[in-house]
Amino acid sequence: MTATHQHQHGGPPSATPQKMTPAWKLLATLAVAGAAAGWLVVMVYNVTLPAIQKHAGEQVDGAVREVLKAPVRWDTLYLIGNAVTATPPAGSNIRELTKAFVGFDAAGARIGVAVVAAEPGFQELLTLMIGFDPSTGALTGYKVLDQKETPGLGDKVEVDKSFGAQFAGRIVPLKGVKTLVAGNPSQVQTITGATISSRAVIRIINDAVAKWRPLLEAHDRGGQR
């Protein structure tokens, strides 16, 4: 009798004593773990950053070389506000600036200018490096820097060399057609099954040249090289 009575007061016997961890201990655990994780991430970030930036630079260099048909050297121009300049204002982060690369051949003559442009493709941003001659509006070529077009169809704008090759020498503004008309210097044949991606490439090139050509001409008139 007394046993059961006491038992009722003692609470349910099955309840194992659930020990609560004090709040300061929880906070300390998370604070130490967070600090250690942050330290580790920063360490590895510092170690890997030079290599990552080097790869990015190499990718841009390779693209400039490809679209300007192997220039001997190139100058970099910076877009500041609404004007192009060879000398960025002091204190500006060169990495963040919009650039144009002016390529020269062995004789010192200008081959063309390479610029980066991005616009929506079939499903994602399509980023191109575009080479053209600002004085004539003739293209020297383009290279896809980044694309998420449909594999096997839209990605032919990057993979299919015969499509890419027809841009060299074409006069902007380009027009995409299914069948080429002989003697028209502005026509480009679109890829069967990838019409939208082909047209996106043409649109990006037309827009980029339309944007950069007056800027570069104004810069040339300024007389500074």
Added chain:
Amino acid sequence: MTAVPVPGLVSAPPSSAPALVPGAPPPATVFADVWRGIGRENPVLVQFLGMCPTMAVTNVLANGLAMGIATTFVLVGSGLFVSLFRKYIANEVRITSYILIIATFVTLADMLLAATFPDISKALGPFIPLIVANCLLLGRAEAFAAKVPVYRAVADGFGMGAGFTLSLCLLSTIREVLGKGSILGHDLFGPRFEPWVFMMMPPGGFLTLGIALLGLAWVMELRKRRALVTA
């Protein structure tokens, strides 16, 4: 060949085990800990964990392999640290701590991949950071690494990672050969091969996985029948 369980070998007398943690996995050799993830508890083909990267990155072998290696790195690293600090991580904040450990290793894997293989890193895009959300990682931390000594947690992480990598390689090899006519970028069939583009796209992933599971189920069924006949 046939692993018939011997009575008394698997279920050890309860007095011998000092009962580490409630719900702790039964004792096993290191080899068994590694082999479990590759075979009987394969993450993709048996446990159906990590289906998102399985579908998303297995279009070419290089991507599947890189995703598998990155996931293995995170599994081993997080298993090591979860097990190492299992006595200091309070029960109330354990999931937060595990995710923090996993996220740290994912960030490291992402940066190391970008520094060493920029092309693959670009192709995998957001799927490397998304390893954090792969339930395989938290699942192994909570169910295994938090309850066993360090060497077992590492062995399990390595085994699960290897099983994940092998499954992704199997699927991505099939998809690259059929969808691109190449293997690791090397052309196999010459210019007259018309690639089956469908295999490169998400539905091709589902089809390949379905066929792989069908094949696995068929082999298991055959084995079961053979065991019945010999018994």
